Amino acid sequence: MAAIGIDYGTSNSEVVFFDGEQHHFIKLDPALDAANKIRSSVFIYYEEDLPQPPAPIIEAKVAQIKRAINDQIDKAKQGYYDAVDPREQRIYSDKIDDLRAELHNLPALQRKAIQILLKDMTVQDLSLQQLVETGKFAFGEDGFKRYLNMPDKGRLIYSPKNFLGANLIAGQQQAFIGIIAKQLAFFRHSAENQLQTSVDTAVIGRPVKFHGTRGEAGNNQAIEIMSEAAKMAGFSHVEFLEEPIAAAYQIERSLSKPTNVLVVDIGGGTTDVCCIKLSPDKRNNLNRQQDVLAVTGTRLGGMECDKNLIVKTIAPTMGQNLLTQSGLPIPPTYFSDMCAVDDISKLNHFFSDDYGLEIAQTMSITKEPKLLERLLVVQEQKLSARLVNSSRLAKELLSSKSEVTLPLHYIEADYDVNINLDDLNRSMQSWLRRVKRLVSQCLENSNEAPEMLFITGGMSLSPIVKKELQEIMLPDLPLMQGDAFNSVCEGLAIQASKLTN
Incomplete structure (x- = not known):
């Protein structure tokens, strides 16, 4: 084992x-x-057909079909009563018999209901x-x-x-x-x-x-x-x-001797900080909670930077700052909802037909509808996750480059967005302030000062993060080298x- x-x-x-x-x-x-x-x-x-709809939905569709058949029976009865020709009455009588047979053939009604439901059903309906x-x-x-x-x-x-x-x-x-x-x-x-x-x-x-x-x-x-x-x-x-x-x-x-270490772990979804007493003599001990001096953390990770970068640098090329013909701004929620890959209900709402219709209606009352077409493509083709992934790649490339050209050709042919290190820096400032507050909170909660700093997690590779934490916030704390990932x-x-x- x-x-x-x-x-x-x-x-x-x-x-x-x-x-x-x-x-x-x-x-x-x-x-x-x-x-x-x-x-x-x-x-x-699903490689082929979608699964059969749930039983309650099938039952509801069967009930709807039955109501339609009953309406037809009622109309056929009225036709029978109004008819004066015996042959015409027989036609209505036969039709009533056929409709009643159809009404009571439950397996056939269920098959018909499933066929109707599958015809219009998409993955988003599941x-x-x-x-x-x-x-x-x-x-x-x-x-x-x-x-x-x-x-x-x-x-x-x-x-x-x-x-x-x-x-x-x-x-x-x-x-x-x-x-x-x-x-x-x-x-x-x-x-x-x-x-x-x-x-x-x-x-x-x-x-x-x-x-x-x-x-x-x-x-x-x-x-x-x-x-x-x-x-x-x-x-x-x-x-x-x-x-x-x-x-x-x-x-x-x-480590070769007992050392108090401040660990800052900045991952994709959360930032966690701990101040802990480490010692080579204790590394085989199973329970070390008594050595933890302070721990803080919050839902504040690299994905938020990815979304902020979209809002600050990509969204303006998709109509974010447009005004309507009456001078009102385009709703900023369009772009925050577009990025909500970590919120199922919000993203489902963004992908809904009603949301697409609202964007299309907004396009009709702006002076530059062409930009909003890009937003509509993301909405209609459900490209939010792909866009957030593109932003993440741009962020990572800017760890070693001063400028990148982000190709968004899956939205529009020849659609490129230039993003530089200053753009990234500006998009990260509010996020960085929250990270630094979290570090300060951990330091305040610890009754012993750290002697060394260790930064880990994917965001620790960002030069912007390193500069803010090591050079500006904690310049007197030696940095431990280690594997960030x-x-x-x-x-x-x-x-x-x-x-x-």
């Missing part, structure tokens, strides 16, 4: 096994050179729970490529983790349990195939506060969903460890190995 660490992230996920001496990265996505990382998004799709129960699953780059090739054949859940602490309506919580169970089972089977042993134990990383607006209730809900999903995926023993603490366990192995999962694997010793 083996135990693994699972970094189930907002943007990417990773699985690591620690044998007591070294880490073994489980290959998850053969389509990537760095196959141990996998995109966390899930595409649920509930998330029905998608999970009947659709096929594709993970990582394979799933994202399938989404790009056939967006109308399925639904992309851009970041399942972002919904765990949200206010989920009936059926959605069970649906997310099913989605995550599929992912965790895929991780477990990949580990078993590569380690050549069964895997029944996992330590899964968790943010200090899950993405959501429900506070501690949302955190509890997220843990419940993850626990149930892990059980369904075949794990018999699962524990959760806060991600910045996991990162601390990894860097602890490089793997430190959390390596720490989770270290903790997992302790559970089997």
Whole structure:
């Protein structure tokens, strides 16, 4: 039996096994050179026909058909009573008999109802729970490529983790349990195939506060969903460890003496900060909560930067600053709703026919409707996830370049947007202020000052983030070098190995 660490992230996920001496990265996505990382998004799709509509919907359609048949019977009866020719009366009488036979042939009515429903039904008409129960699953780059090739054949859940602490309506919580169970089972089977042993134990990383607006209730809900999903995926023993603490366990192995370390973990969906007492003498201890000096966290990650970059640099080329002919501004919610890939209800509303009609009507009362056509294309073709992904790529490229040209040809031919480092910097300022407040809060809550700083998570690679935290905010705190992408999962694997010793 083996135990693994699972970094189930907002943007990417990773699985690591620690044998007591070294880490073994489980290959998850053969389509990537760095196959141990996998995109966390899930595409649920249908290769051919959509599933049969739920029984209550079929029953409602049957009832509607029956009402129509009864109306025809009533009209035929009236025709019979009004007819004076016996032959004409027989025609109406035969028609009434046929309609009554049709009315009482329930199997035929059900088949007709299903045929009518399927004719007009799209994937968007299916509930998330029905998608999970009947659709096929594709993970990582394979799933994202399938989404790009056939967006109308399925639904992309851009970041399942972002919904765990949200206010989920009936059926959605069970649906997310099913989605995550599929992912965790895929991780477990990949580990078993590569380690050549069964895997029944996992330590899964968790943010200090899950993405959501429900506070501690949302955190509890997220843990419940993850626990149930892990059980369904075949794990018999699962524990959760806060991600910045996991990162601390990894860097602890490089320390030669007791050191207080401030860990800032900025991921795709959350930012978590902890001040912790580390020591080479304690690295084999299972319970280290007494060494945690302070922990803070909130739903504030790199995805928010991706959406901010769209609003600040791309949305203006899609009509954001247009005025109507009466001088009123275009509703700014058009563009925030367009980016809401982490809010199912808001995104479904944006993709609705009524929303598209509203945009089209707005186009008719603006002086430059051509720009709004780009927004309408995103709405009609359901390109929000693809646009947010393009923004993420631009953000990452600007870590090493001063300017990039972002091709958005899937929206409009020859549609390019130039974005430079200053644009990115401006779009990140409000986000950075919140990150720095979180760091300050952790420092204030700790009764001992840190001696070193460690920044991890995908956003830690941003020169803008490094400058703000290291040079401007904490210039006197030495920076520890480490792996920005793997430190959390390596720490989770270290903790997992302790559970089997």
